[in-house]
Amino acid sequence: MGEMDSILNSIPSSEQPPDDEGAKDTYLQLVPAVDQSVRLLFALANIVGGEASLTQLTKEVGISKSKGLAILNTLRSSGLVARDDRTKNYQLGPNVLLLSRALINNTDLARSATPYLDEVAAATGCSTHLAVVSGQTVFVVARRHAPGGTYMAIDIGHRYPLTWGAHGRAYLASLPPEEFERRLTQSSILQAGETDRDGVDRETLREQVEEARRLGYGRSLGTTWSGLNAVSAALLAETPDMSGDRRAAGFLVAVGSFSPEQAHEFGLLVVDAASRMSQNLGPLLRAVNLHFPLSRPLLS
Secondary structure, eight states: OOOHHHHHTTSGGGOOOOOOTTHHHTTOOOHHHHHHHHHHHHHHHOOOOOOOOHHHHHHHHHOOOOHHHHHHHHHHHHHSSSEEEOOEEEEOOOOHHHHHHHHTTTTTTHHHHHHHHHHHHHHHOOOEEEEEEETTTEEEEEOOOOEEEOOOOOOOOOOOTTTTTHHHHHHHHHOOHHHHHHTTOOOGGGOOOBBTTTOOOHHHHHHHHHHHHHSSSSEEESSTTTTEEEEEEEEEEEOOOOOOOEEOOOEEEEEEEEGGGGHHHHHHHHHHHHHHHHHHHHHHHHHHHHOOOOOSSSSS
């Protein structure tokens, strides 16, 4: 039985096309406008800064401006895309968040991660969350707060740059040296976080990443959230070719008012929990990373 027959056999008979010659080929063809719409959404999700012009988007997708404008207007009408009237740039709309939250709320990964987040939150008094890689961003899929501990208003569905803060240092430390050097040439990598708009210089960042390699976790001491510190460790998943290569597909993050002296103790706790999560939740983590709706997959 061929691959196409296998696909069709998985479709209820009431939904299958007539058994005419060529009908199966027609049934399985991509619809160009839908494909272009999806690629426009992916392009927006991967743009550093979160917004882009019509020219940027149509060039990325490889379609004309007139076709791109028509598709973007259609997506705007459903709330999947928004347009800034001042800059004329486009960004993902609020209804993308609704779709994403629906996926996250029903995925086994969020439920399975909860005991680990509870464990770290209880041991540290920190607000903890699990974020998965989505293109050049991370996307929060689960969070927990310690009773009486630090409360961070990071909601499920919140998304922020991949290279920010503690998790950004953990991510960069997980890269092969040559890939890290390539990323280091990108200007966007130097933005450290919300409270550090001026960013960091390359040598400082290099030192922080080397430190994260030695420690096994990344840390941010007051530079990402005002008055708070953070530690983070990467969750690793195998790449699709199953060659044994493992890449960072998500991050366990603990944020709190702990002292810099406590950072190492809490960092080691996060490393231990992240290691167990990688081992026990690997297939779930990899599945969410590969099929996440906001971006092309990292693990490809």
